[in-house]
Amino acid sequence: GNSVTQMEGPVTLSEEAFLTINCTYTATGYPSLFWYVQYPGEGLQLLLKATKADDKGSNKGFEATYRKETTSFHLEKGSVQVSDSAVYFCAPFGAGGTSYGKLTFGQGTILTVHP
Amino acid sequence: NAGVTQTPKFRVLKTGQSMTLLCAQDMNHEYMYWYRQDPGMGLRLIHYSVGEGTTAKGEVPDGYNVSRLKKQNFLLGLESAAPSQTSVYFCASRFLVAQFFGPGTRLTVL
Numbered sequence: 327g328n329s330v331t332q333m334e335g336p337v338t339l340s341e342e343a344f345l346t347i348n349c350t351y352t353a354t355g356y357p358s359l360f361w362y363v364q365y366p367g368e369g370l371q372l373l374l375k376a377t378k379a380d381d382k383g384s385n386k387g388f389e390a391t392y393r394k395e396t397t398s399f400h401l402e403k404g405s406v407q408v409s410d411s412a413v414y415f416c417a418p419f420g421a422g423g424t425s426y427g428k429l430t431f432g433q434g435t436i437l438t439v440h441p
Numbered sequence: 442n443a444g445v446t447q448t449p450k451f452r453v454l455k456t457g458q459s460m461t462l463l464c465a466q467d468m469n470h471e472y473m474y475w476y477r478q479d480p481g482m483g484l485r486l487i488h489y490s491v492g493e494g495t496t497a498k499g500e501v502p503d504g505y506n507v508s509r510l511k512k513q514n515f516l517l518g519l520e521s522a523a524p525s526q527t528s529v530y531f532c533a534s535r536f537l538v539a540q541f542f543g544p545g546t547r548l549t550v551l
Binding site for chain 1: 445474481482483486533538539540541542543
């Protein structure tokens with residue numbers, strides 16, 4: 327099955343700083359890769375995805391590139407805002423031999439952005 | 442289009458009590474999932490369903506039961522609640538590779 331190692335938090339940054347949250351995975355086959363975001367008191371929302379090697383997912387200024395050779399999917403943003411404060415989850419998705427399409431979540435990285 | 446909704450939002454139970462969490466989706470998705478979220482552990486899959494009338498166990502199914510009598514609803518039951526089941530519960534439905542999550546139910550078992 328799939329597994330995820332995600333950068334431990336919490337991560338604390340000043341507004342307009344550069345953000346990187348590392349994510350590496352192990353998987354059977356070639357999974358699709360996702361980043362989900364959870365704002366305080368809310369459920370998870372899909373932030374971005376990449377479905378094959380070298381694809382770059384992007385949304386709301388965030389980017390992540392599917393690196394098959396390093397099995398990584400690091401999340402980056404050039405200039406964070408206070409409103410980006412949330413918990414970020416890396417999640418590979420793939421059949422992995424199952425029929426139900428399982429998402430495997432990392433433990434989450436708490437990001438706090440100060441003005 | 443409400444997406445995925447969950448009822449209730451909060452609940453406090455005493456040890457040994459039972460309850461049912463309701464998840465509803467209006468997107469006609471076949472796949473539905475129940476997760477629990479605990480601090481430092483991400484989300485763990487409890488049960489899932491690949492279509493109306495079908496259910497199966499996920500990673501942490503003990504102490505929970507589910508039913509999918511209608512395509513749009515996925516119920517999670519606790520027959521005899523235990524303090525270890527204190528958690529935030531999320532339901533999700535899936536279309537292709539993307540999962541859509543409900544807002545969560547915060548359950549406390551005393």
